[in-house]
Amino acid sequence: MNPGNAHQDLYELYVLGLLEEPERSLVEEELRRNDPEAKARLKRALELNALLGMTVPATEPRKELRRRIAAIAEPLPSRAPWSLAWAALSACLVAGLIYTGMQRQAVHGELAATLKTLDQTRAALEIREATLDFLRRPDTRILKSGTAEERRPVAKVFVNPSRGVLLVAANLPALPAGRTYEMWVVPKAGGPRPAGLFKPQADGSAVHLQTGPVPLGDAAAIALSDEPEGGSPQPTTTPFLITPVAE
Amino acid sequence: MILFFPLVFATVDVQGDQELAVRLQRRDPQALGELYDKYGRIAYSLIVRIVRDEGIAEDLTQETFLRIWNRMAGFDAQKGALGAWVLTVARNRAIDYLRSVDGRTRQNAIELSATESPAVFVDLEAHLMSSDRVRQLRDAFGKLNDKQRMVIELAYFEGLSQTEMAERLKQPLGTVKSWVRTALQILRTELEQAVPA
Numbered sequence: 001m002n003p004g005n006a007h008q009d010l011y012e013l014y015v016l017g018l019l020e021e022p023e024r025s026l027v028e029e030e031l032r033r034n035d036p037e038a039k040a041r042l043k044r045a046l047e048l049n050a051l052l053g054m055t056v057p058a059t060e061p062r063k064e065l066r067r068r069i070a071a072i073a074e075p076l077p078s079r080a081p082w083s084l085a086w087a088a089l090s091a092c093l094v095a096g097l098i099y100t101g102m103q104r105q106a107v108h109g110e111l112a113a114t115l116k117t118l119d120q121t122r123a124a125l126e127i128r129e130a131t132l133d134f135l136r137r138p139d140t141r142i143l144k145s146g147t148a149e150e151r152r153p154v155a156k157v158f159v160n161p162s163r164g165v166l167l168v169a170a171n172l173p174a175l176p177a178g179r180t181y182e183m184w185v186v187p188k189a190g191g192p193r194p195a196g197l198f199k200p201q202a203d204g205s206a207v208h209l210q211t212g213p214v215p216l217g218d219a220a221a222i223a224l225s226d227e228p229e230g231g232s233p234q235p236t237t238t239p240f241l242i243t244p245v246a247e
Numbered sequence: 248m249i250l251f252f253p254l255v256f257a258t259v260d261v262q263g264d265q266e267l268a269v270r271l272q273r274r275d276p277q278a279l280g281e282l283y284d285k286y287g288r289i290a291y292s293l294i295v296r297i298v299r300d301e302g303i304a305e306d307l308t309q310e311t312f313l314r315i316w317n318r319m320a321g322f323d324a325q326k327g328a329l330g331a332w333v334l335t336v337a338r339n340r341a342i343d344y345l346r347s348v349d350g351r352t353r354q355n356a357i358e359l360s361a362t363e364s365p366a367v368f369v370d371l372e373a374h375l376m377s378s379d380r381v382r383q384l385r386d387a388f389g390k391l392n393d394k395q396r397m398v399i400e401l402a403y404f405e406g407l408s409q410t411e412m413a414e415r416l417k418q419p420l421g422t423v424k425s426w427v428r429t430a431l432q433i434l435r436t437e438l439e440q441a442v443p444a
Contacts, residue, residue, distance in 0.1 A: 008431070008432075008435060009427065009428045009431040009432065012431050012435075013402070013409070013427070013431075014362065015335075015362050016402055016403060016406075017339065017342065017362060017406065018402055018406065018407070018408045018409065019408075020408055020409065020410060042367065043370060043371060044435065046328075046331060046335070046362075046367065046368065046371060047331065047371050047372055047375050047438075048431075048434060048435065048438065049331075049334075049335060049338075049403075050328070050330065050331035050334045050335060050371075050375060050376065051375065051376075051380060051381065051384045051438070052384070052399075052403050053289070053293045053334035053335075053337070053338055053403075054289060054334070054376060054381050054384075055381075055384065055385075055388070056289075056292045056293050056295075056296040057292065057296070058288060058289070058292050059288075059291060059292040059295045059296075059301070059304075060288065061287065061288065061291040061301075061304075061305065061308065062305065064305075065283075065287070065291065065305050065308060065309070066280065066283055066284070066287065068305075068309050069279065069280070069283045069287065069308070069309055069312045069313075070276075070279060070280040070283065072279060072309075072312060072313050072316050073274070073275075073276040073277075073278070073279035073280070073316060074276055162303070162306075211310070212310075212343065212344075212347065213344055213347040213348060214347070215347050215348060
């Protein structure tokens with residue numbers, strides 16, 4: 001056998017995301033060392049992985065999909081009327097949902113911050129569009145956490161099993177430099193699963209959308225914790241704003 | 248019962264990928280549409296094959312291209328393999344979805360993210376996605392026996408680890424590992440022999 005292929009299959013499984021311990025640590029250690037042999041194995045594995053992806057029967061997507069994907073990159077000015085309409089509708093929906101349970105001041109601050117952000121960056125527009133899409137889905141449910149007492153953290157969490165989790169929070173404590181908030185999906189059994197990082201606005205409000213399917217049948221709660229910049233695989237501080245996921 | 252996938256191969260012309268990558272990095276809005284025209288159908292087909300739901304596949308294809316668009320800054324436009332990266336991200340999105348609905352989300356999700364970093368898709372074979380290479384893989388598949396083909400399908404299209412395969416197939420883990428290792432060796436050897444020195 002070619003020595004370069006000594007444990008090539010481990011790299012192929014690693015690239016597929018299927019390598020288990022202890023072999024996974026072995027591969028990761030070789031890659032960390034920047035070993036040329038390891039890099040060559042990784043390259044071969046990536047090539048096989050990509051080729052395998054081409055073995056599928058061709059399925060024609062709907063033309064609508066191209067429009068959706070092209071819209072990701074459309075510049076704001078060329079679609080300003082629609083963008084503004086969507087942005088306004090999105091902001092109104094979010095604001096209306098928040099308004100019923102949260103302090104008026106926080107709502108106004110968040111709405112103003114949201115509109116400002118929407119005007120400033122395309123990334124923010126994508127988030128708001130995704131939020132609107134999330135909220136208007138009939139299977140999105142609302143959960144509540146905290147109380148509306150003065151300056152206590154409060155949150156509303158919207159969950160959709162196929163789309164993700166949307167957190168709308170207020171009164172979050174300001175974070176020191178080098179820290180971030182991390183959202184968690186806490187399963188009924190096992191450790192919390194990371195659900196994205198975010199930082200609150202200066203007024204303590206925050207809107208955080210974590211896209212992707214959420215197996216709600218297995219979820220017990222949604223929670224936040226204060227983590228180092230870059231996040232943590234498991235909470236390193238006591239989670240708070242624990243919002244139960246009702247069956 | 249496990250159905251083997253029909254080997255209906257698609258091919259893409261990778262000519263012009265370097266220029267396309269540069270335009271994507273410059274945030275040329277039309278470039279993303281062109282990327283989709285080039286790789287969208289194969290990415291969508293792959294996701295459909297994995298999740299077996301065209302509506303979900305559309306959402307996951309959109310996520311795939313959004314991720315590519317947002318991570319282009321880390322891609323090496325001169326030496327990177329755009330198609331291989333798109334297909335890897337597409338598969339990972341689909342496998343993540345399968346794992347989440349199956350309640351199989353675990354540390355492997357971290358692995359998937361680690362192996363789709365744009366920085367690793369450099370210096371791959373120039374003609375990786377050519378019709379010749381695809382045909383060579385088809386020929387290599389012909390050398391696998393049923394069990395070997397089955398474990399490759401379970402790994403690639405269902406995202407099962409070897410332990411999960413052993414449970415699914417009610418076979419000892421060592422046996423499954425042997426099938427996987429042999430299958431991968433055959434595919435690799437056949438492909439390497441087919442590459443001109």
